[in-house]
Amino acid sequence: MPIPEDVTGEEIDKDVRQELQSLPKTLAEDVARNLVMVARLIDEEPEQAYGYSRVALRLASRVAAVREAAGFAAYATQRYSEALAEFRAARRMTGSVELWPVMADCERGMGRPERALAMAGEAEVQKLDKAGQVEMRLVAAGARRDMGQVDAAIVTLQSPELASNAVQPWTARLRYAYADALLAADREPEAREWFAKAVEADKDGSTDASDRLAELDGVEFVDALVDENDADTGSETGTGADEDAEEADEADAPEAPRAASEDDEQDEQDDEQGDEQGDDEQDDDAQGDGDKA
Numbered sequence: 001m002p003i004p005e006d007v008t009g010e011e012i013d014k015d016v017r018q019e020l021q022s023l024p025k026t027l028a029e030d031v032a033r034n035l036v037m038v039a040r041l042i043d044e045e046p047e048q049a050y051g052y053s054r055v056a057l058r059l060a061s062r063v064a065a066v067r068e069a070a071g072f073a074a075y076a077t078q079r080y081s082e083a084l085a086e087f088r089a090a091r092r093m094t095g096s097v098e099l100w101p102v103m104a105d106c107e108r109g110m111g112r113p114e115r116a117l118a119m120a121g122e123a124e125v126q127k128l129d130k131a132g133q134v135e136m137r138l139v140a141a142g143a144r145r146d147m148g149q150v151d152a153a154i155v156t157l158q159s160p161e162l163a164s165n166a167v168q169p170w171t172a173r174l175r176y177a178y179a180d181a182l183l184a185a186d187r188e189p190e191a192r193e194w195f196a197k198a199v200e201a202d203k204d205g206s207t208d209a210s211d212r213l214a215e216l217d218g219v220e221f222v223d224a225l226v227d228e229n230d231a232d233t234g235s236e237t238g239t240g241a242d243e244d245a246e247e248a249d250e251a252d253a254p255e256a257p258r259a260a261s262e263d264d265e266q267d268e269q270d271d272e273q274g275d276e277q278g279d280d281e282q283d284d285d286a287q288g289d290g291d292k293a
Contacts, residue, residue, distance in 0.1 A: 154178070167200075
């Protein structure tokens with residue numbers, strides 16, 4: 001797959017670059033450039049990112065960072081079975097539990113929420129850092145909802161991290177998930193409160209909490225661009241209607257005055273001929289009277 005010339009491979013994380021040092025220099029550079037493309041495209045163009053991850057995987061399948069990148073690219077394109085296989089491979093290579101929450105979420109994606117819940121109770125969770133534990137809690141709550149256990153999902157999300165006023169990288173998503181679960185349980189006033197709290201924490205717009213809050217408040221958003229297009233279309237339609245009306249008026253208009261003038265001229269000629277004929281008859285009558293005399 002083509003890679004822009006400005007991508008050198010130096011953009012990758014230092015730890016990943018260190019892993020690639022086990023490869024020949026030229027091969028390491030090729031792998032690094034493909035990994036950079038995965039990182040660039042995974043949010044906006046996940047299918048393309050997946051393509052670059054497959055290239056990197058073909059070049060260096062024994063590098064843990066490559067397997068992890070391939071896993072996230074597959075996850076982003078909802079290839080959950082493939083993603084889980086790559087995450088497991090990366091975990092075997094590194095021994096890290098960092099990928100445990102996303103592995104559990106892959107189980108959810110494959111329609112196995114009960115396995116995700118089982119993973120949430122494993123000892124590996126205790127080895128996760130705070131961010132990882134919050135992520136695991138989100139996955140477990142999602143699994144509960146998958147199983148129709150909305151109230152249990154609400155309880156799962158209730159935690160010191162949720163109650164804290166401090167804003168952490170995970171705060172907006174945690175509050176959002178809690179608000180969404182409350183709404184699913186028909187607890188709308190509480191849901192509105194927590195959507196508002198999610199908005200406060202969501203500085204980079206990672207959730208649509210503001211839209212959900214506006215929806216609950218009955219606010220409707222109008223697309224200005226659509227309105228302008230409708231206005232332009234209406235103007236064009238109005239112009240066409242005016243032209244059609246003008247054509248209709250012309251069709252209904254009386255004949256031109258010139259035709260009426262021609263008729264008048266013809267009537268005058270007929271009158272003149274009638275007068276001449278009358279004069280001739282009078283002359284004949286006069287001549288007849290003279291002969292009688």
